[in-house]
Amino acid sequence: MKTLNxxxxxxxxxxxxxxxxxxxxxxxxxxxxxxxxxxxxxxxxEFIRPLTLQALSGHPVHQHLLDPEAEAGMGHIELARWAELILIAPASANLIARLCHGFADDLLTTLCLASRAPVLLAPAMNQAMWRHPQTQTNVAQLQQRGVQILGPDSGEQACGDLGPGRMLEPEALVAAIRPPEQNCATASSLRGRKVMITAGPTREALDPVRYISNHSSGKMGYALAQAALEAGAEVHLVSGPVHLQTPAGVVYHPVESAEEMLAACLAQLKACDLFIGAAAVADYRPVAVAEQKLKKGAEELMELRLTKNPDIIAQVAAQTPKPFTVGFAAETQNLLAYARSKLARKGLDMIIANDVSAPGIGFNSDENAVTLITADSETHFATQSKSILAKTLIEYIAAQLPSPSIKS
Incomplete structure (x- = not known):
């Protein structure tokens, strides 16, 4: 759909x-x-050739303020009048500083002064440059003048550093500048809805000291909780042990084991419109939990008997009335096939599949790439920050929710 027609x-x-x-x-x-x-x-x-952008845009690339051919008709003024929106991506620390102080020493800064169009900046720089007090002061002053700042994202940078300063991914920037009426979700798209989200790992105790768990950080589930809250929902977050701050305004239900998570979910499920199972629930737990710390003996091998944990999302999907139920499939192979099998087998309305074996995404990462699957569709989302991805996913899910009057 052409959302920027x-x-x-x-x-x-x-x-x-x-x-x-x-x-x-x-x-x-x-x-x-x-x-x-x-x-x-x-x-x-110096980083990308103008010919590339000319081929993609279908128009000559503008580079010089004092272009004799363009200036014959005051070309920079015409270009400033033509623009309905100015998006600068990437916006370097140097460019942000020059815009803040009103410089007009090249074509781009001159256009920003000469145009009445809204200006949006997508910062991109080293994390230390972004965190520098002068950069933060420049950004704050531009925001006070109505300039919109998109990002930056956090993660690994080209220089090898980790932290904020990455430019938002192109998909996220396009989503950010869509007209409000074209967005699936708005600040009130989930207003009046009760949303329950599970997040993080579960811990299945072996003894008072040890447990079975997994590498889930909870970042995706917490980002979804924040996005659902911003969309106007009453959000209940049922979370295993993580090192994350609960979003302000979210009702927090801390749990440890899969059985505790199931009990918390069922206790709060009444009148729930949407359930998102983002937690990495342990599939098995020990048959018996030792009352005291298990001691290492002389034997080389130790046998551990395990039993299946309850299937939380399947039990939620089997409830009457049933909330709109969204699952996650974290796989290391045959991603789409396994996800589709889980979608059908557990009676889910939607499933979000991600390859946790791929480098730089998934468990413990600030970024993710997923495929959203329904019974008759697949939508792929390229690598982007989990916070941005969560907002996009909430948009898609909100658009699929049945009307409260016909909710089944």
Whole structure:
């Protein structure tokens, strides 16, 4: 669907390694129906060639303020008047500083001063540069003037550092500039809805000291809770042990084991409209839990007898009335086949599949890439921050919820 139909977007590209993402951003903007004109700084041309952007946008790339041919008709003023929105991605620390102080020493900064169009910046820089007090002061001053800041994201950077400063992924930027009426979810899309989300791992005790668990950090579930809260829902978060701060306004139910998680879910399930099972629940637990710490003996092997844990999401999906039930499938192989089997076998309305063996995403990562699967569709979401991904997933899920008056 063309959500940016004929919207005139001036895409500014400043110098930084993230400039390579601007090619995909241009393609996605045009695919969404926008008319795109590209302006590049001299530094940007060192990272990506103007010919690439010209081929993708279908128009010459603008680079120079004092272009004799363009200036014959005051080209920079015409371009400033043409733009309905100015998106600068990536926006370097240097460009942000120059915009903050009103510089007009190249075409891009001049256009920002000469245009009445809204200006949106997608910062991209080293984490230390982003955290520097001067950068934060510059950003705050621009925000006070109405400039919208998109991001930055956190994660691994090209220099090897970890932290905030990555440019948002092109898909997230396109989603951020869609007209409000084109978004599936708004600040009230889940208003009046009760949402329950499970998150994190479970711990199945062996003795008072040891337990069986997994690598789940809970980050995806907590991000979904935040996104659902922002969409207006009453959110209940049933969480195993994690090192995360509970979003303010979310009703928090801490648990340890799978049996405790099931009990907490069933106790709060009344009038629940949406259930999202994002927790990594242990499949098995010990048959017996030792009352005292197990001691190491002389034997080489130790046998441990396990029994199946309850299938929480299957039990939720079997309730009457049944909430709209969304599961997760964290797999290391045959991702889509296993996810589809789980969708049908457990009676789910939707399942979100992710490959936890892929480097840089999944357990303990700040990023994820998933495929959202229903009985008759598959929608893939490329690697992006879990916070951005959570908002997008909540949008899709909210659009699928039945009306409260016909909820089954």
């Amino acid at each position: 004929q919207r005139r977007i001036l895409l500014g590209i400043s110098g930084g390694i993230a400039a390579y993402k601007s090619a995909e951003l241009t393609r996605l903007l045009i695919k969404a129906g926008a008319e795109v004109r590209v302006v590049m700084t001299d530094a940007a041309c």
